[in-house]
Amino acid sequence: MSHSASKKSGGRIPVVDMLNGVVKRIAELAAWLNVVLIGVIIISVIWRYGFNNALVELEELTWHLYAVAFMFGIAYCISNDSHIRVDLVHMNVSRRTQHIIEILGIVILLLPFLISILDHSLSWVADSYRVDEHSSSPTGLPHRWIIKGFLPAAFFLMLLAALARLIQEVLLLLHLGTEPEELDPGRVTMIKKLFHVHPEALYRDADVPAESTRKDRQGD
Amino acid sequence: MMGLEPESWLVIGMFSTFILLLFTGFPVAWVLAGTGILFAGVAYLTDNYWETATGIDYNSLGLLVGRIYDIMNNWVLVALPMFIFMGLMLDKSGVAERMMHSMQKLFGNVKGGLAITVTLIGIILAASTGIIGASVVLLGVMSLPVMMKQRYNKSLALGTVAASGCLGILIPPSIMLVIMGDQLGVSVGDLFMGAVFPGLILGVLYMAYILIYGLLRPEDAPLANDHRGVTWADIGRVFLDIIPPAILIFAVLGSIFMGIATVTEASGVGAFGAAVLAAAYKRFDFAVLKEVTINTMNTSAYIFAIFVGATVFALVLRECGGDELIESVLTGMGLGPYGLIIFVLSVVFLLGFFLDWIEISLIILPLLGPVIKGLGLDIDGYGVVDNPELVWFALLVAVTLQTSFLTPPVGFALFYLKGVCPPEVKLVDIYKGVVPFILLQLVGLALVFIFPALVTWLPAVAYGN
Amino acid sequence: QAEKKVLLKLPVWFGTHLTGLGSTPAWLAENIEAASGGNIKIKVYEPGKLIPPKEMLDAVSKGQINAGYTTPGYNTGLVGNKGGIFSAVPFGPDAPEFLAWIYYGEGRKLWQEMYDKAGYNVHSIPCGIIAPETSGWFSRPIDKPEDLKGLRMRFFGLGALVMEKMGVSTSLLSSKEIFPALEKGAIDATEFSMPAIDKLLGFHKILKYNYFPGWHQPATTFEVIVNKDFWNKNMSDSQRAMLEVGCKAAMLDGLALGEAIQFPELKENAKRGVENRYWSDEMLDAYRAGWAEVVAEEGAKDPEFKRIYDNLSAFRADYEVWSRLGFMPRPGTKRIAE
Numbered sequence A: 001m002s003h004s005a006s007k008k009s010g011g012r013i014p015v016v017d018m019l020n021g022v023v024k025r026i027a028e029l030a031a032w033l034n035v036v037l038i039g040v041i042i043i044s045v046i047w048r049y050g051f052n053n054a055l056v057e058l059e060e061l062t063w064h065l066y067a068v069a070f071m072f073g074i075a076y077c078i079s080n081d082s083h084i085r086v087d088l089v090h091m092n093v094s095r096r097t098q099h100i101i102e103i104l105g106i107v108i109l110l111l112p113f114l115i116s117i118l119d120h121s122l123s124w125v126a127d128s129y130r131v132d133e134h135s136s137s138p139t140g141l142p143h144r145w146i147i148k149g150f151l152p153a154a155f156f157l158m159l160l161a162a163l164a165r166l167i168q169e170v171l172l173l174l175h176l177g178t179e180p181e182e183l184d185p186g187r188v189t190m191i192k193k194l195f196h197v198h199p200e201a202l203y204r205d206a207d208v209p210a211e212s213t214r215k216d217r218q219g220d
Numbered sequence B: 001m002m003g004l005e006p007e008s009w010l011v012i013g014m015f016s017t018f019i020l021l022l023f024t025g026f027p028v029a030w031v032l033a034g035t036g037i038l039f040a041g042v043a044y045l046t047d048n049y050w051e052t053a054t055g056i057d058y059n060s061l062g063l064l065v066g067r068i069y070d071i072m073n074n075w076v077l078v079a080l081p082m083f084i085f086m087g088l089m090l091d092k093s094g095v096a097e098r099m100m101h102s103m104q105k106l107f108g109n110v111k112g113g114l115a116i117t118v119t120l121i122g123i124i125l126a127a128s129t130g131i132i133g134a135s136v137v138l139l140g141v142m143s144l145p146v147m148m149k150q151r152y153n154k155s156l157a158l159g160t161v162a163a164s165g166c167l168g169i170l171i172p173p174s175i176m177l178v179i180m181g182d183q184l185g186v187s188v189g190d191l192f193m194g195a196v197f198p199g200l201i202l203g204v205l206y207m208a209y210i211l212i213y214g215l216l217r218p219e220d221a222p223l224a225n226d227h228r229g230v231t232w233a234d235i236g237r238v239f240l241d242i243i244p245p246a247i248l249i250f251a252v253l254g255s256i257f258m259g260i261a262t263v264t265e266a267s268g269v270g271a272f273g274a275a276v277l278a279a280a281y282k283r284f285d286f287a288v289l290k291e292v293t294i295n296t297m298n299t300s301a302y303i304f305a306i307f308v309g310a311t312v313f314a315l316v317l318r319e320c321g322g323d324e325l326i327e328s329v330l331t332g333m334g335l336g337p338y339g340l341i342i343f344v345l346s347v348v349f350l351l352g353f354f355l356d357w358i359e360i361s362l363i364i365l366p367l368l369g370p371v372i373k374g375l376g377l378d379i380d381g382y383g384v385v386d387n388p389e390l391v392w393f394a395l396l397v398a399v400t401l402q403t404s405f406l407t408p409p410v411g412f413a414l415f416y417l418k419g420v421c422p423p424e425v426k427l428v429d430i431y432k433g434v435v436p437f438i439l440l441q442l443v444g445l446a447l448v449f450i451f452p453a454l455v456t457w458l459p460a461v462a463y464g465n
Numbered sequence C: 001q002a003e004k005k006v007l008l009k010l011p012v013w014f015g016t017h018l019t020g021l022g023s024t025p026a027w028l029a030e031n032i033e034a035a036s037g038g039n040i041k042i043k044v045y046e047p048g049k050l051i052p053p054k055e056m057l058d059a060v061s062k063g064q065i066n067a068g069y070t071t072p073g074y075n076t077g078l079v080g081n082k083g084g085i086f087s088a089v090p091f092g093p094d095a096p097e098f099l100a101w102i103y104y105g106e107g108r109k110l111w112q113e114m115y116d117k118a119g120y121n122v123h124s125i126p127c128g129i130i131a132p133e134t135s136g137w138f139s140r141p142i143d144k145p146e147d148l149k150g151l152r153m154r155f156f157g158l159g160a161l162v163m164e165k166m167g168v169s170t171s172l173l174s175s176k177e178i179f180p181a182l183e184k185g186a187i188d189a190t191e192f193s194m195p196a197i198d199k200l201l202g203f204h205k206i207l208k209y210n211y212f213p214g215w216h217q218p219a220t221t222f223e224v225i226v227n228k229d230f231w232n233k234n235m236s237d238s239q240r241a242m243l244e245v246g247c248k249a250a251m252l253d254g255l256a257l258g259e260a261i262q263f264p265e266l267k268e269n270a271k272r273g274v275e276n277r278y279w280s281d282e283m284l285d286a287y288r289a290g291w292a293e294v295v296a297e298e299g300a301k302d303p304e305f306k307r308i309y310d311n312l313s314a315f316r317a318d319y320e321v322w323s324r325l326g327f328m329p330r331p332g333t334k335r336i337a338e
């Protein structure tokens, strides 16, 4: 499998860029919740060991934060094309076949899933709102429908991202857009991006010591 | 196959469809979810027009919402993005280069010393990150150019990097063990503790192999041209470079093991500590934080997407009677408990050729947990470890999966490594290099299999009174 | 012409390996299939296999599954704290008195009404009861109310509100979460169920002071909820009657089993280094005072809570003379009257 790197459309298909832009902006905002989560954990640790006091609210808040971050992140991974794939066969077929696979996959596998979850989740949140569900712990957080509301919100975002991909793949299949430049097999590209690795540059001068190599990577 | 209940055909159909669709290269998470939804539709039709009785209809798919929400409010898994953040941040902190630099001096006089340094750093990195990609890439970037320059045997160099980089998934803290604990319903602390000896044994096996290799074929593991004696300053430097990450590791693992902190708390503190370390090494600024934050989201999201897909797949499979079918197939083979475990590990090993540990843990473990529990294995938990047979089994699976990262043709680590190699290194060179290490892995696996105490003893001592 | 068979998919809150607690729905499934000649089949799903327990009520109401095994005390997040009254009442009735109110007072009617008023489309059948639970496991002796302050404790139902009054921070963890939470220090103390059931969860390995009596759960009832449309449209008269009868039998079986398996474990506790302790009068009075506050507050917040609790209290007031005169004092305990 691979974590394919982003095949950016680079301003080629405006509606796709617009949808992806929305998804990415929201998800990147949500990503910061992980930093907030670190803060909340630190505070609850200090609270617990420093003041011998537990706050059920803080403990519940931890999973609220983590949940929102990863749920929006799933949409981000669709836009960024970083979901894990088994690329054994995939990377050896033609571009055209890849587009067809992608289109069929989105229409037959992804969209039915997203739509049925989105559909069911709306009444699920509505019911939670109707009874004003609160935590089953007496001092837990109230208004549980708020966090539950993030589920359909995230699925809506996934739907947008999926539609953007569908449009892009259809247009590319019909040769109505520019193909992204040829990429390495997905996971290698992802790693290179993730760690700013440029093996070619690394080995251009065989005498590069590790320390300075590192600086090159940092400067990327 | 005549004796099968009609529902069994749905189960078989589901699995075959899943495997087939996997190879189209469509994202695994969506293949899982999509196959689930697709077969919910099929089951609805066969309920009405054939003789199955699954009771699945569109309305019952609403159960999936609650199941996905259950992943959202899982307090064990909160540790996962935290450990990922910690690993990525440590990568940015430059800790590994510092250690590499100073330890290289220390081991400069030993044939194969450089390779041993790589393995040692692999172990230390393992204990701090646990993200395979990160360790392999980091080790590769740091050590391959130097090893090439020193004219190491290409295969030895590549094998060392790939194998050492994979230790991270086994040596705690490990996101794989967090997920396994959650799936099997065993204590993550027990798994962390249980993984210490198997992880160290593998590390020691690697080092022993390299040492012997260096003695037998010194020309393949040469010393650096400019090597000199070890000075006290070198030793001091090593300690200075090792102490900060060591403190972080002990703070994280120690607080879990001593029962001071929950896994979540330790993971949060570890993430914070990694950022502090990066700041101490002047590698921390807003750009770094932003990058690590977004990559944390990205990495944890593609893992959780598989959680979501797997919960869809598992529900429909279960409603079609998949659990019962698998249980009856496995127990009906007449293999006996240990034969069954060997069979299961072989299947896991084979699946590891093309599936990621995430999918294997999420799809296979929940199905196997009850079967293994029902075997009535007599594994000693010393009255302390709960479900010692499951803890032992989880570690067997973990070592097996770790081996499969190294296994050609498509082991995870091999591709990561290829990504950072000079262009003249071919995939075949990497394949050749990992073969001895795969054999060592199998030796390690056999040891854990024959001596379950390697797994269960430490948690028992740690948590006993 | 045989009637149409029904299959009830029954997710449960507790693993069926928890004898005396989770075993009751398994007993029901086994016996109702036999007794109905296969006319009703119940397929029990271990916790979380089909649906997370906390989502069960909503899923049954929507007909996503046709049934579930639960208790209103686990659904207070959805139905409010009044739900707890139908599960277990601190300083409330013991099993015979509770059953008298449920079946021959207005208990069951109010129970069903609670779900109806909250808009849940379920038919509730009381289906299991257990005698007093232990009132908790602690790492050190609790001699006076101050000893409780600052503890983090797993606690169930209305009793949790009382513990909050005592300065305890409570959370409602599921059975499989408790031991890991204790082990890692996420909580300092816990209560769960009766000695034989607690033993299966291994609390004795970590906590050495086991307190009695179970003031917080003198008796605890459980229920089968069935989607109301399914109940009305998909089940025949005889199937409905069968399920009602089966649940009454399950009620009896659970109670008898629970009473039969506790004493060996209490005797074993000593060997495990666990001290069985009985709350001092001071502690029980403190809990009782806390409970009185909780009743006043909850009643003021929710008129339905007050209505249900008053109904139970009125029944208990009538019952009191029988309770006082009809029974021998239990060995070793004091008579309250005189």
Ligand code: NA
Pocket: B125, B126, B127, B128, B129, B130, B131, B167, B168, B169, B170, B171, B172, B173, B174, B175
């Ligand atoms: Na690790």
Ligand code: NA
Pocket: C133, C156, C191, C192, C193, C217
């Ligand atoms: Na309880």
